[in-house]
Amino acid sequence: GATATQQLDKTGGIKFNIVGENGITTTATGDKVTVGVDTNTIGANIKLKYKSNSDAGTTQEVKLSDGLDFKNGNFTTATVGANGEVKYDTVTQGLSVSPDGKAGLPNPATPGATTPNGLVTAQDVADALNNVGWNATASAVGTGVASGTPSAQLVKNGSTVSYVAGDNLAVAQDVDASGNHKYTYSLNKQLKDLTSAEFVNPTSGNKTVVNGDGLTITPSTPGAKNISITKDGISAGDKKITDVADGDITPTSKDAINGSQLYKLASNTISLGGDNSTVTATQQLNKNGGIKFNIVGDNGIITEAKDDKVIVRVNPATIGSNITLKYAANGANGQTVKLSDGLNFQDGNFTKASVDTAGKVKYDTVTQAIAPTADGTAQVAPGSTPGLATSADVVNAINNSGWKATAGGNVTGTATPTVVKNGQEVEFNAGDNLKVKQTIDPTTGKQTYEYSLNKDLTGLNSAEFTNAAGDKTKITAGNTEYTNAAGDKTVVNAGGLTISSSTPGAKDISVTKDGISAGDKVIKNVAAGVNDTDAVNVSQLKDVDNKITNVNNTINKGLNFKGNTGATVNKQLGDTLEIVGEGTKADSEYSGQNLKVVEDGGKLVVKMDKNLKSDTVTADTVNTNSVTVGAPGKDGVITVKDANGKDGVSINGKDGSIGLNGKDGSSATISTVQGNPGIAGTPGTTMDRIQYTDKAGTPHQVATLDDGMKYGGDTGTVINKKLNQQVNVVGGITDTNKLSTKDNIGVVSDGSNNLKVRLAKDLDGLESVTVRDTSGNSTVVKGDGVTITSSSGDTVSLTDKGLDNGGNVITNVAAGKDGTDAVNVDQLNQTVSNVVNAAGDAIAHVNNKVDKLGDRVNKGLAGAAAMAGLEFMDIGINQATVAAAVGGYRGTHAVAVGVQAAPTENTRVNAKVSMTPGSRSETMYSVGASYRFNWR
CATH class of the missing domain: 3.30.1300.30 (GSPII I/J protein-like)
Known part of the structure; x- marks a missing residue:
């Protein structure tokens, strides 16, 4: 249509009124007329067409007044915002790790409910992998020994466990000018993880x-x-x-x-x-x-008051024929499309789009199954479409994957490679004559399992030792055999000692109960024989030869013999003069090296060496100021035997050690070494210490009163206390009437270096609690x-x-x-x-x-x-x-x-x-x- 015509020379000027209808509004300002749209009413009957790329053959439509309804898809959540923002978020689900190292879904927020399934982010998977692991502990079987107090410990994948002092408590260390130390325990300013607290006036x-x-x-x-x-x-x-x-x-x-x-x-x-x-x-x-306003319509707008509503309507017959819809992705790359053409929803990265009637748009996440294999690894189904994994599949794959363990070396029974799944426990056992020690580094969390032999080995058939030079020592029941690298062999057993040379044709040298065989070797350093059964040396033989010529001159005179007391005894040559002693041992058990015959005023005086030389000295009582054992080039040894002739105490001059043998089979060697400087010593220095070595060869240093303990807390300087010194653990309250009669503090050992003082979750017996902040505000309960x-x-x-x-x-x-x-x-x-x-x-x-x-x-x-x-x-x-x-x-x-x-x-x-x-x-x-x- 057209407006009425107006003359250009019209009095008062030309004026046309531009009015809007059916949701169109007009506003005249200055020299322009702005035509707008009432967004609250327009589009009641305008239809929007839409389809998805996965269902391109089906086009849907919906009224603008009804709008699009973006639905949640498979593991996706649809949200809309202002300015046409439509967003699909992937539904994710966290992972939790149980104390035994198994992964699982977290507990639901509502008790009794089921934790919903969802996709897992790479970070959550990494966190779960870093917190799952296998449990390790130490134990013993047979005669094995497990040192300390072993306990099952979770070994995480690449993680370190740190232990801290008790919850809700702080310990402060004070040292006064006199060196007195005081520990003061107090509650934290902010109490956490309490179950309840009761206060009674x-x-x-x-x-x-x-x-x-x-x-x-x-x-x-x-x-x-x-x-x-x-x-x-x-x-x-x-x-x-x-x-x-x-x-x-x-x-x-x-x-x-x-x-x-x-x-x-x-x-x-x-x-x-x-x-x-x-x-x-x-x-x-x-x-x-009451308040009442009348709302009326104008210019195509009609109103209707009904029940508790005022309904405002617009004529939809002509509005919206050329209206375009603006849309953008994350506020960028803005596009427009005619409402008649509609939106076309496309598949995305790991998402699949679909549409339905009533304006429903849905994005489903493309998933791909992941499952564990028999060898402890995880894999996806061959030929399956790449996609995201659900948290349940990830948990199942983690809990059923792991590392293989088997036995090698000298194996008893059958060794089979077996998968150790995450969260399972591997136990290190110590077999016969072995012990295993479990050590956990409190700083790095590193676990060490150290195997060693028992101090007392039992049930062995034989043992063989070889040093770097190739010398071997083999010990069997009742027999000890030493063989050097050249092949020379020494055997010691109940029959005695036998030395065999590696030289072909050489005879053995033996010292047995049947006698001594020198093996055609020269016996050197033979002392002059005294008794009839004593061996004589070449020197004695030459003396006899020189004196034979003088024997005939006196042969008929005979010989007179006299001691310190008694009558003179005359013996003709050929007669026997018995010079006897009181010894009853075999001749080989006696030596004349401590005796000497000295001419003194025409007398032959038998004198004993002032410094006796003997392999052993046996006496009920030794009355002397000093005893020297040993000779130049030979280490001295003093042995004290029991009534049965068994060595009880031995003192070795070579290294100054003292050997002790107990009646119950125990034994130890006492010596001195440069050891730990003591609790007050400077790190890196040493001090003289007494050390004893048990029969297994393990050294143990003896503590003195200069040794002691070190005490530390969450804060403050470590206290060094010698043995028999006192350490005061104080709480700051000296009036017992101000202390609770209930037990609200516990001390828990973490199995390592710490005794943790912890506050009870349920506090009892308190009369009041005062809490202050740094601003001076306080709360009293x-x-x-x-x-x-x-x-x-x-x-x-x-x-x-x-x-x-x-x-x-x-x-x-x-x-x-x-x-x-x-x-x-x-x-x-x-x-x-x-x-x-x-x-x-x-x-x-x-x-x-x-x-x-x-x-x-x-x-x-x-x-x-x-x-x-x-x-x-x-x-x-x-x-x-x-x-x-x-x-x-x-x-x-x-x-x-x-x-x-x-x-x-x-x-x-x-x-x-x-x-x-x-x-x-x-x-x-x-x-x-x-x-x-x-x-x-």
């Missing part, structure tokens, strides 16, 4: 219990109700909440409000705004009869309640008398439900929105049932004002904060209490409740939770 008998569910105060007064702040909400126990500060009133606020705020809110006015800065007349929120004092002296208290919030705002109040529950600002705003819900340019609907506020509105607004006044302080892990507030509106008052707790670092839960007393109580409550996580 010894005077009033009131009791406060703090646990993971919250805080409960039990008054000692019979019939008095408990005051609680738990995960289920807040119960004020019929007590009044006072000093509630003004709460923030914003669209997102959950603060409780007080009576003055509610009164001010009810006195506000409301009006509706339209185009061109037009507004309706204002109406007060507390208007008698007693049996009758909790008192929080700021650095300025203001206090907030929750006792059996009720909650005194100290003029502070109570925040994060959950919506109240029961009659005694608190209400929050959201509930207040909801009540107000039931009166009128209109704001800005977009009008969705107006509640036309706001004509009966009356007493219930006053109570609701008062309760909402009280909940708006609730405000929580910042808290840390395992901490909780309580808040209380009061509110009022038009003479109606309400009280609200709230609690917020932090069970974990990234989780916050809160509960709020308000109550308006009267003949008919009105209550509000709210329960909320928040979770913080890393987006990337």
Whole structure:
């Protein structure tokens, strides 16, 4: 069509009115007319076509007013945002590792529920692989010995386990000028991982219990109700909440409000705004009869009031024929498409697109199975489509893969390579005559399994030793054989000693019970024989030869013999003169090297060497100031035998050692060495020490009073204490009346170097706990309640008398439900929105049932004002904060209490409740939770 014509010379100028219909709006400003679209009404009957590349033959369509419904796919979650943003996120699932090194799915957030399946990120797989492993321990079989106290330890894949001192405790070390040391144990400023704590006022008998569910105060007064702040909400126990500060009133606020705020809110006015800065007349929120606005349509817009809605409609016949749809990926590469052409959803990397009726768009993740093999590795199905693995498949592959173990070397039985799966335990056993020691480095976590021989070897048939030069020693039952590299052999057994030369034709040299055979060898250094059975040397033989010529001259004179006492004895040649001793051993057991015949004044005097030389000396008593054993070139040895002739003590002059043989078969050798400098010594230096070596050849240094122990804590300098010195472990309280009679501290050994002092999860017998921060704020928990004092002296208290919030705002109040529950600002705003819900340019609907506020509105607004006044302080892990507030509106008052707790670092839960007393109580409550996580 066309407008009416106007003359160019028209008086007053030419004017055309450009108006919009069916969702089209016009605005004249300056020298231009802007034609726009009402986005709230346009497109009611405009259809959008769409299809997916995986189903290209099927085209779907949906009304713009209905819009596209992006559905969750296989392991994908669809979300939409402002400005046309559509995003599909892959559904991921974390992995957990059990204490025995097995991987699995994490426990569900809700007890009894099933953990959902999902895809696993590369980081989660890497973390799981770094935390799974196999368990190792040490034990013994047969006669084996396991040193120390072995225990099963998890060996992670490439990870190190560090052990720290006990939870919730700190130990400080102080050293005064006199060198006195003191250890002081104290609680951490922030207690963590406690199950519960109970506080009892010894005077009033009131009791406060703090646990993971919250805080409960039990008054000692019979019939008095408990005051609680738990995960289920807040119960004020019929007590009044006072000093509630003004709460923030914003669209997102959950603060409780007080009576003055509610009164001010009810006195506000409301009006509706339209185009061109037009507004309706204002109406007060507390208007008698309720608030009512008439919404009428114009220029193709029609309105209909029905039930609690005002429906605004547009004529869809002609609108949208050339409308284009803008779309982009992550805010980039913007594109447009006609609504009639629609969107075409394509397959992505490991995703497959599909569409359905009613505007449903779905992206499924392409998955590929992964499974373990019999040899401990993992593989995908041959020829399968590449894709992502589910967490369940990854867990199954991890728990059924591992490394192979088998036995090698001198194997008993059959050795079969066997797969050791992640999380399984490998036990290192010590067999007969062996022992195994398990050592765990407390710093690096490295595990060492050291095998060694027992000190006493039993059940052996033989043992052979070979040194670097090729000399061999072979020991069998009753026989010891020494063979050098040249082939010369020495055999010692019960029959004696035999030396065999490797030279062909050489005869053996033997010393046996049957005698001595020199093997055609010269016997050197033979002492002069004395007795008839003594051997004579060449020198004696020559003396006899020289004197034979003189024998005949005196042969008939005979010989006179006389001793120190007795008569003279004359013997003719040929007669026998017996010179006898009292010895009864074999002749080979005697030697004349200590005797000498000396001529003295015509007498032959038999004298004994002042320094006796003998292989052994046996005497019941030795009376002398000194005894020297040994000769030049020969080491001296002193042996003390028992009544049976068995060596008991031997002193060796070669190395100054003392050998001891016990009656029970035990033996040791005592010597001196340069050993550890002692606890006060300088590292790297040595000191003279006594050392004994057991019969297995293992040396042991003997400790002295200069040795001792080193004591260390989480902080402070290590204390060196000698033996018999005292170490004081103190807690800082000397008055026993101030100490709990309950056991709240335990000492746990970590099996390594540490005794960990740990605080009990359930504290008992405490009368109060005071917690202070660096700003000077403090919190005191007693049996009758909790008192929080700021650095300025203001206090907030929750006792059996009720909650005194100290003029502070109570925040994060959950919506109240029961009659005694608190209400929050959201509930207040909801009540107000039931009166009128209109704001800005977009009008969705107006509640036309706001004509009966009356007493219930006053109570609701008062309760909402009280909940708006609730405000929580910042808290840390395992901490909780309580808040209380009061509110009022038009003479109606309400009280609200709230609690917020932090069970974990990234989780916050809160509960709020308000109550308006009267003949008919009105209550509000709210329960909320928040979770913080890393987006990337």
